[in-house]
Amino acid sequence: MKTKQDFPSINQRKADGVGSDGNAYRVLIVDDSLFVTKQIGQILTSEGFEVVGTASNGQEGVDSYKELYPNVDLVTMDITMPKMDGVTALEKIMEFDKNARVIMISALGKQDLVKKSLMLGARNYIVKPLDRKKVLERIMMSLSK
Amino acid sequence: MRVEYINPFVESAYNVLKEVLSVEIVRGELYLKSTSMPVLGVAAIIGLAGDVEGRVLFDMSKATAIKIASAMLQSMEMEPIEELNDMGKATITELANMITGQAVTKLHNLGFKFDLTPPAIFTGDNMEIADTGVEALIVPMDLPFGKIEINVAIRERN
Numbered sequence: 224m225k226t227k228q229d230f231p232s233i234n235q236r237k238a239d240g241v242g243s244d245g246n247a248y249r250v251l252i253v254d255d256s257l258f259v260t261k262q263i264g265q266i267l268t269s270e271g272f273e274v275v276g277t278a279s280n281g282q283e284g285v286d287s288y289k290e291l292y293p294n295v296d297l298v299t300m301d302i303t304m305p306k307m308d309g310v311t312a313l314e315k316i317m318e319f320d321k322n323a324r325v326i327m328i329s330a331l332g333k334q335d336l337v338k339k340s341l342m343l344g345a346r347n348y349i350v351k352p353l354d355r356k357k358v359l360e361r362i363m364m365s366l367s368k
Numbered sequence: 369m370r371v372e373y374i375n376p377f378v379e380s381a382y383n384v385l386k387e388v389l390s391v392e393i394v395r396g397e398l399y400l401k402s403t404s405m406p407v408l409g410v411a412a413i414i415g416l417a418g419d420v421e422g423r424v425l426f427d428m429s430k431a432t433a434i435k436i437a438s439a440m441l442q443s444m445e446m447e448p449i450e451e452l453n454d455m456g457k458a459t460i461t462e463l464a465n466m467i468t469g470q471a472v473t474k475l476h477n478l479g480f481k482f483d484l485t486p487p488a489i490f491t492g493d494n495m496e497i498a499d500t501g502v503e504a505l506i507v508p509m510d511l512p513f514g515k516i517e518i519n520v521a522i523r524e525r526n
Contacts, residue, residue, distance in 0.1 A: 330469020
C-alpha cells in the first residue's frame with residue numbers, strides 16, 4: 224500500500240483550503256444569487272475548502288452560523304440581500320461569536336460601507352467582479368490574521 | 369435626468385462586460401426612450417433609492433441572454449446553458465448587479481448617496497414597460513453575443 228511518504232515532496236503543495244492540522248477550512252456562503260454561490264463554492268472547493276452551508280439572505284446566514292458553530296471557520300457574506308442585509312447579519316454574527324471570520328463580498332465598493340464592515344469586525348472586503356486569484360488571496364489573508 | 373448620473377453606468381457597463389466576458393464591446397449612441405417602451409425579451413431590473421429614486425433595466429433578447437450566461441458560466445468551468453433556466457437567470461441578474469453596484473459606487477464617490485435593491489428578472493414575449501414621469505436614457509452595448517440595452521431612469525426626490 225502506498226502511503227503519503229511514497230510521493231516525492233517536491234511536487235506537494237498544500238492546498239489553500241487545508242489548515243496546518245490537515246483539516247479543510249469549513250465555509251458558510253451567504254448570498255442571494257445562485258450564480259455567485261456556485262462561483263464562490265467552485266473556487267473554494269477546488270482549493271480544498273469544504274462548503275458546510277449556504278444561505279440566501281442575512282437572517283438565514285445568522286441562523287446557519289449559530290447552527291454550525293463551532294464547526295465553521297469562515298463566512299463569505301453578500302451585502303444587498305432580501306430580508307436582512309449582509310452588514311446587519313455581520314453585526315449579529317459578531318455579537319454571537321466575537322472571533323467569527325467573516326469576509327464581505329459585494330458589487331458595492333462604497334467607502335463608508337467598507338469602513339463600516341471592517342469596524343464591525345469583517346476580516347476583509349472583496350468587490351466584485353470576482354476572480355479566482357482575488358478571492359483566494361483575500362481569504363488566505365483573512366485566515367492568517 | 370442629470371447627465372452626471374449616466375456616465376458611471378456607461379463606464380461600469382463597459383468595464384464589467386469586458387472583464388467578465390473577455391470580448392470586444394462597442395458602445396452605441398445614447399438615446400432617450402418614451403415612457404412606454406417594448407422590451408427585448410429578457411429584462412433584469414434593479415431599483416435605486418436614496419437621494420434619488422429610479423431603476424436600471426438590462427434589456428436583451430433571449431438568445432443573447434443565453435449566450436452571455438453561457439460565456440460567464442464557461443469562464444468558471446461550468447456547463448453552458450441551452451435554455452434560460454434558473455442558473456441562466458441568476459447569471460444575468462448577477463451581471464446586472466455587478467454593473468449597477470460599480471456605477472452606484474462611482475456615483476457615491478461623486479457625492480450622490482443612494483442604495484440598490486436586490487435584482488429581479490422578467491422574461492417573456494411582447495413585453496412593455498411603462499414608468500410615468502421618469503425619462504429613460506438608453507445605453508446600447510454591442511457584443512459578439514448580441515445587443516444589451518441598459519435603460520437608466522433616475523429622478524431626484526422632492
